[in-house]
Amino acid sequence: xxxxxxxxxxxxxxxxxxxxxxxxxxxxxxxxxxxxxxxxxxxxxxxxxxxxxxxxxxxxxxxxxxxxxxxxxxxxxxxxxxxxxxxxxxxxxxxxxxxxxxxxxxxxxxxxxxxxxxxxxxxxxxxxxxxxxxxxxxxxxxxxxxxxxxxxxxxxxxxxxxxxxxxxxxxxxxxxxxxxxxxxxxxxxxxxxxxxxxxxxxxxxxxxxxxxxxxxxxxxxxxxxxxxxxxxxxxxxxxxxxxxxxxxxxxxxxxxxxxxxxxxxxxxxxxxxxxxxxxxxxxxxxxxxxxxxxxxxxxxxxxxxxxxxxxxxxxxxxxxxxxxxxxxxxxxxxxxxxxxxxxxxxxxxxxxxxxxxxxxxxxxxxxxxxxxxxxxxxxxxxxxxxxxxxxxxxxxxxxxxxxxxxxxxxxxxxxxx
Ligand code: RNT
Ligand code: ZN
Numbered sequence: 067x068x069x070x071x072x073x074x075x076x077x078x079x080x081x082x083x084x085x086x087x088x089x090x091x092x093x094x095x096x097x098x099x100x101x102x103x104x105x106x107x108x109x110x111x112x113x114x115x116x117x118x119x120x121x122x123x124x125x126x127x128x129x130x131x132x133x134x135x136x137x138x139x140x141x142x143x144x145x146x147x148x149x150x151x152x153x154x155x156x157x158x159x160x161x162x163x164x165x166x167x168x169x170x171x172x173x174x175x176x177x178x179x180x181x182x183x184x185x186x187x188x189x190x191x192x193x194x195x196x197x198x199x200x201x202x203x204x205x206x207x208x209x210x211x212x213x214x215x216x217x218x219x220x221x222x223x224x225x226x227x228x229x230x231x232x233x234x235x236x237x238x239x240x241x242x243x244x245x246x247x248x249x250x251x252x253x254x255x256x257x258x259x260x261x262x263x264x265x266x267x268x269x270x271x272x273x274x275x276x277x278x279x280x281x282x283x284x285x286x287x288x289x290x291x292x293x294x295x296x297x298x299x300x301x302x303x304x305x306x307x308x309x310x311x312x313x314x315x316x317x318x319x320x321x322x323x324x325x326x327x328x329x330x331x332x333x334x335x336x337x338x339x340x341x342x343x344x345x346x347x348x349x350x351x352x353x354x355x356x357x358x359x360x361x362x363x364x365x366x367x368x369x370x371x372x373x374x375x376x377x378x379x380x381x382x383x384x385x386x387x388x389x390x391x392x393x394x395x396x397x398x399x400x401x402x403x404x405x406x407x408x409x410x411x412x413x414x415x416x417x418x419x420x421x422x423x424x425x426x427x428x429x430x431x432x433x434x435x436x437x438x439x440x441x442x443x444x445x446x447x448x449x450x451x452x453x454x455x456x457x458x459x460x461x462x463x464x465x466x467x468x469x470x471x472x473x474x475x476x477x478x479x480x481x482x483x
Contacts, residue, residue, distance in 0.1 A: 124204020125296015
């Protein structure tokens with residue numbers, strides 16, 4: 067892409083935005099500061115590096131068999147490094163417990179320690195990345211249908227121990243990087259068919275969580291992620307949205323909103339301003355559900371645009387953490403990352419460029435025609451010129467130029483795996 071063309075378009079866009087009271091440079095400074103927590107699991111279809119085979123299940127499933135997935139830590143790190151050369155801004159890497167550096171040893175989930183993540187911490191420091199973390203309840207012989215909500219004490223205790231250890235690992239990561247590590251707890255617990263002891267499992271889950279959260283940490287933050295249903299667990303989910311919203315509000319834990327975990331017509335954007343009033347912070351798993359929680363690559367669609375607008379409109383960006391959660395195994399995985407991250411940033415940029423002051427004034431004055439008109443016109447303001455400029459000044463491919471870079475990486479690296 068021609069540099070001077072990007073520059074020129076940007077200058078024109080800047081003037082156009084000034085006419086509606088928007089400071090484009092301010093929007094760019096803000097965008098630069100918003101980290102996106104990149105999910106490590108897109109690189110290898112959520113398999114991880116445990117020595118024992120990942121049994122899958124747990125209500126989630128990556129579909130597709132595009133060649134070139136990362137098979138070990140080095141490949142995964144190389145892929146993430148490549149992705150980072152194609153996106154502007156400073157980001158975070160979101161690890162799952164099954165991605166430890168186990169060095170070929172069988173380490174069961176109730177035995178993991180910060181040492182298994184030491185090389186990740188070191189690598190992340192070198193790459194100027196911060197880490198986030200997740201407990202892993204799925205893909206294990208003890209996963210079954212119930213983990214933390216399991217009435218069978220030994221099984222339940224195994225998962226409680228696992229989750230407690232994940233908190234200590236997150237604490238060490240947070241200390242090491244001098245920035246809180248966000249630990250997300252998502253469990254698949256549920257039932258395939260009509261369930262009659264719903265109350266019982268939820269009570270058990272509440273107790274397990276209380277036990278897990280008994281210790282207070284300073285360098286990590288706990289999140290709990292609800293879900294509507296899982297594959298083969300369609301009838302009942304112990305950790306439903308009502309359950310975690312209630313738990314989070316009562317115990318002051320962060321509720322993770324995964325955009326694929328609600329009824330397909332539910333408005334996730336509208337939840338932001340409600341949650342902010344009753345829970346300390348918000349964690350987002352930005353995803354793209356197609357008919358179900360399919361975890362398609364995030365694109366710039368209306369859902370994500372609205373979500374970004376609601377985030378920015380609250381002016382509480384410091385309390386809202388943006389993570390991605392998609393895993394598409396049917397296309398080039400590096401490409402999937404880059405599309406998803408850039409689309410999320412585009413949505414945020416559009417939101418930051420909204421003529422907010424004028425819109426709010428209209429609303430306050432009851433000028434609803436004017437509000438609707440400006441919202442419509444704002445959609446076609448030249449935000450793309452500002453986006454190109456963001457990429458240019460971040461020294462990353464402008465526009466579709468990243469396609470050939472990913473093709474090259476495929477030729478040189480992933481196609482040889
Ligand atoms: C599953 C949840 C969960 C996982 C990741 C791998 O439906 O969204 O967040 O996708 O933890
Ligand atoms: Zn999720």
